[in-house]
Amino acid sequence: MYLNIIFIPLISAVGILTFGRFIGFNGSKLFSCILAGINFILSIFIFYEVGLNISPVYLYLFNWFESYTLSVQWGFQFDAITSIMLIVVIWVSSFVHLYSTDYMSADPHLSRFMSYLSLFTFFMIILISADNYLQLFIGWEGVGLCSYLLINFWWTRLQANKSAVKAMIVNRIGDIGLSIAIFNIYISFGSISYSVVFSLTHLKINSNILIYSIDTVTLISILLLIGAIGKSAQLGLHTWLPDAMEGPTPVSALIHAATMVTAGIFVIIKSSPLIEYSQFSLIIILGFGSLTAFFAASIGTTQNDLKRVIAYSTCSQLGYMLFSCGLSNYNVALFHLMNHAFFKALLFLCAGAIIHSVMDEQDMRKLGGLISNLPITYSLMLIGSMSLMGFPYLTGFFSKDLILEVAYSNYTITANFSYWLGVFSAGLTAFYSFRLLLFTFIWDSNIPKRRIWQIKESKNIVIFILTFLSVCSILWGYLFKDLMVGVGSNFFDSSIYINHININIFEAEFINWRIKLIPILFSSLGMIFSLLLYLFFYKYSIKLRKELIWIYFYTFLNQKWGIDIIYNNLITKNMLFFGYHISYKLIDRGILEKLGPNGSWNIFTKIAKLISILQSGYLYHYVFYFFTSLTFFLTIFFFQINYYIYLPILILLLAL
Numbered sequence: 001m002y003l004n005i006i007f008i009p010l011i012s013a014v015g016i017l018t019f020g021r022f023i024g025f026n027g028s029k030l031f032s033c034i035l036a037g038i039n040f041i042l043s044i045f046i047f048y049e050v051g052l053n054i055s056p057v058y059l060y061l062f063n064w065f066e067s068y069t070l071s072v073q074w075g076f077q078f079d080a081i082t083s084i085m086l087i088v089v090i091w092v093s094s095f096v097h098l099y100s101t102d103y104m105s106a107d108p109h110l111s112r113f114m115s116y117l118s119l120f121t122f123f124m125i126i127l128i129s130a131d132n133y134l135q136l137f138i139g140w141e142g143v144g145l146c147s148y149l150l151i152n153f154w155w156t157r158l159q160a161n162k163s164a165v166k167a168m169i170v171n172r173i174g175d176i177g178l179s180i181a182i183f184n185i186y187i188s189f190g191s192i193s194y195s196v197v198f199s200l201t202h203l204k205i206n207s208n209i210l211i212y213s214i215d216t217v218t219l220i221s222i223l224l225l226i227g228a229i230g231k232s233a234q235l236g237l238h239t240w241l242p243d244a245m246e247g248p249t250p251v252s253a254l255i256h257a258a259t260m261v262t263a264g265i266f267v268i269i270k271s272s273p274l275i276e277y278s279q280f281s282l283i284i285i286l287g288f289g290s291l292t293a294f295f296a297a298s299i300g301t302t303q304n305d306l307k308r309v310i311a312y313s314t315c316s317q318l319g320y321m322l323f324s325c326g327l328s329n330y331n332v333a334l335f336h337l338m339n340h341a342f343f344k345a346l347l348f349l350c351a352g353a354i355i356h357s358v359m360d361e362q363d364m365r366k367l368g369g370l371i372s373n374l375p376i377t378y379s380l381m382l383i384g385s386m387s388l389m390g391f392p393y394l395t396g397f398f399s400k401d402l403i404l405e406v407a408y409s410n411y412t413i414t415a416n417f418s419y420w421l422g423v424f425s426a427g428l429t430a431f432y433s434f435r436l437l438l439f440t441f442i443w444d445s446n447i448p449k450r451r452i453w454q455i456k457e458s459k460n461i462v463i464f465i466l467t468f469l470s471v472c473s474i475l476w477g478y479l480f481k482d483l484m485v486g487v488g489s490n491f492f493d494s495s496i497y498i499n500h501i502n503i504n505i506f507e508a509e510f511i512n513w514r515i516k517l518i519p520i521l522f523s524s525l526g527m528i529f530s531l532l533l534y535l536f537f538y539k540y541s542i543k544l545r546k547e548l549i550w551i552y553f554y555t556f557l558n559q560k561w562g563i564d565i566i567y568n569n570l571i572t573k574n575m576l577f578f579g580y581h582i583s584y585k586l587i588d589r590g591i592l593e594k595l596g597p598n599g600s601w602n603i604f605t606k607i608a609k610l611i612s613i614l615q616s617g618y619l620y621h622y623v624f625y626f627f628t629s630l631t632f633f634l635t636i637f638f639f640q641i642n643y644y645i646y647l648p649i650l651i652l653l654l655a656l
Contacts, residue, residue: 002059002078005042005086006125008035009093012118020111028111029101032118036094039121043090051083054493058131069190077131077194079495081269084334084484085128085262088341092258093121095465099349100250102459103356113153117254120146124259128266133182133192136270140178140231140263144171147260151247160246167240174230174237174264181223188216198273198497205277217274221281224271225288232264232318235292239564241315245307249352252307256314257345265321265337269330273497276328282502283414286326290418293319295561297428301435302557306354306362309436310347313388316425317344317400323418324403327410328502331492335484336399339387339477343396346384346469353377353458353466354440359451364436369445373455378441380466385437387473389430389523398477400426402485402508404519409507426519430526438534 012035020028049055061074097117104110123146127139144167152164182192188204189197204216228234233241241261245252255261268275268285275281296315303309317340324333354370354377355362371378387396404426407419445452457463483491487509559565614625 001042001045002057002076005039005046005090006076006122006129008039008042009118009122009125011035013115013122016111016115016118020115025105025110028114032114033094033097033101035118036090036097036121039090040094043086046078047083047087050078051080051491054080054490056080056493056495070186070192072132072134072192074135075131076129078129080492081266081334081495082128084338085266086125088262088338089121089124089128089258092341092345093117093124093254095345095349095469096250096254099253099352099462099465100248102462103250103352104248109153113150113248116146116149116153117250120150120254120259124263127263131194133185133194133197136267137178137182140227140267141175143260143263144168144175144231147244147255150251150255151244153247153251157246163240163243163246167244170237170240171230174227177223177226177230178267181220181227184216184220184223188220194270201274201277215278215280218278218280221271221275221278222284224267224275225281225285228264228268228322229288230264231267232261232322233315234264234288234319234322235295238292238296238315239560239567242308242311242560245305245311249307249348249355252311253345253348253352256311256348257341261314261318262337262341265318265325265333268322268325269334269496272325272328272330275325276497276499276502282326282328284326285322286414286418289319289322289324289326290421291319292316293323293425294421294428295319297425297432299557299560300432301428302554303432304364304439306351306364306367306436306440307348309364309432310344310351313347313429313432314344316429317388319425320400320403320422323422324406326418327403327406327415327504328498329403329406329485329505330496330498332399332402332406332485332505334496335477335480336403338480338484339395339399342469342472342476343384343387346380346466346473347388349462349466349469350377350381350384353462354381356458357455358447359454361447364439366446367440368443368447369441369452370455371441373452374441374457376457376463377466378437380470381441382437383470383473385433389433389527390426390519391523392520393478395473395475395477398481399485401516401519405508405511405516406504408515409504409511411507423519423522427522427526430523431530434527434530435534438530442535 012032016028016032023031050057057078059076059078061076064072064074066072097114100110100113100117104113107113120143123139123142125139126142127136130136130139148164148168151167152160154160185197186192189200191197201217230237241256244255247255275285293316296312296319300309300312300316303312317336321333321336321340324330324336354367354374357374357377358367358370361367383394387394390397390400404419404422407415407422410416410419447455458466483489485505487505556562614621
């Protein structure tokens with residue numbers, strides 16, 4: 001059962017790529033959806049056995065390779081974290097597979113698309129079930145490759161090409177950080193296996209690594225964080241995620257809800273026995289998470305592309321997850337990751353249903369009035385948006401508000417600063433969530449009249465998927481709160497380690513009820529302000545936009561705090577200048593051209609002609625070269641003569 005759940009997506013991907021042209025569109029859809037359904041069922045059994053019955057499973061397959069003291073095996077580890085991640089990845093992937101059969105039905109390359117989705121799922125399962133960091137890195141790079149293939153699926157579109165390349169390049173920075181972390185883990189611990197590394201971590205506290213003057217554990221933790229910043233689109237390396245919207249909408253749902261962006265958070269949660277011994281790295285993680293939550297939420301308030309608004313909400317929610325890890329509440333971060341997967345998949349798939357119904361229009365300003373044409377989609381998207389903003393007793397409320405409560409109960413300056421950033425972010429989340437609903441559904445329609453009559457609800461299969469996800473967005477948090485984050489729950493047992501000095505879940509449980517209402521109050525204010533600004537006082541807001549201060553403020557947020565401009569002007573242009581003037585003109589067209597066969601210097605050509613003299617064609621010359629060389633090397637071996645001195649002399653004699 002455990003190996004089946006890993007390799008079924010690979011069988012689906014390879015089978016469709018190999019036989020897709022023979023079984024056709026319907027065969028490809030049926031084959032991939034049946035295998036995704038089987039995995040769906042297997043994930044429930046594994047969650048029951050491993051998670052609920054607290055029976056971790058370890059599978060050893062074979063030795064991969066050995067080099068000096070490094071021994072790497074292919075093995076799989078199923079613990080409570082993996083069982084939760086399997087539910088998230090496989091359930092969302094199954095819904096996306098089923099949804100894609102309708103959304104991509106008119107695409108001539110549907111078989112290839114379904115194959116890429118299955119391959120994406122396979123690499124993500126490899127990542128979350130690995131028992132060592134190198135195997136995790138294979139899944140890590142695999143999901144990066146699949147994201148490139150899927151973002152660039154419509155490869156004839158220039159913007160899709162640019163977005164896919166941008167995602168690959170930006171993620172390389174995080175990948176380098178993770179790879180250096182793995183090298184340092186091996187140097188420090190002599191192994192890259194989770195069990196060995198985590199059991200020896202306490203012995204490496206206050207020890208230095210190589211020439212570094214900082215603590216070993218701190219260095220490794222920060223390098224792991226760099227990997228998470230790249231993959232989970234945190235502040236600084238977030239720029240690829242909104243541009244990834246150029247891919248088909250099912251891809252956006254899969255990347256944002258279950259696979260690519262959750263990989264970074266998973267690595268931080270999985271490495272909790274390592275990170276918990278470095279207070280400095282916890283502060284850095286806390287700072288990055290809280291700043292990302294506020295930064296992305298502020299940008300989302302001024303975006304006009306339907307999918308980009310939801311994309312920036314993903315950045316913001318990932319900030320909350322990292323924020324929680326910085327507070328040593330890894331179980332709360334994983335709980336929010338699971339809850340977020342369902343309502344974010346719901347939002348993206350609802351957005352896809354809207355985009356299809358309005359002939360691929362994504363600009364919210366050109367929509368409006370869709371509540372009469374798409375009442376079911378509106379209802380489902382309203383549920384997803386309210387769960388996102390943390391409306392009381394919906395799924396998002398149970399995890400996001402708990403993150404803010406544990407931040408308040410930490411009683412440190414950094415935690416309180418992060419708490420207020422998180423509270424303001426909650427207000428901004430409510431603002432842009434209702435702004436999206438107003439622009440898309442409530443406002444007077446800006447759609448041409450001839451197209452309004454063509455707008456209708458999606459097919460029954462799509463409505464079924466959206467309805468199921470909406471039920472999860474309502475009930476999932478309530479059903480699993482006590483199991484995953486309840487005081488005294490032993491669900492995670494030894495799969496998550498929290499240092500005793502960092503435990504504050506008890507204080508969070510019993511803080512004053514008025515404090516617990518603050519996030520709800522800010523969310524309500526954000527919602528009310530959005531309604532007032534865009535529904536009742538919109539004409540006044542248009543006059544306000546003409547004010548110079550408002551123009552600068554709106555432009556600053558709409559241009560994403562100018563970070564793309566800074567990157568282009570300070571980094572990209574300088575790199576292009578270096579590449580053209582130094583690498584291309586000076587080295588390629590300069591030095592190498594002159595050294596080459598047609599160049600003016602002809603150094604390599606002259607050396608080659610000199611050496612070619614040795615190829616005389618006479619056997620006795622070759623015998624002489626052989627015995628002379630043999631005598632030379634035997635002399636070096638027996639008398640330990642410095643061959644750096646005599647080797648050039650020998651070469652010169654042979655040449656003469």
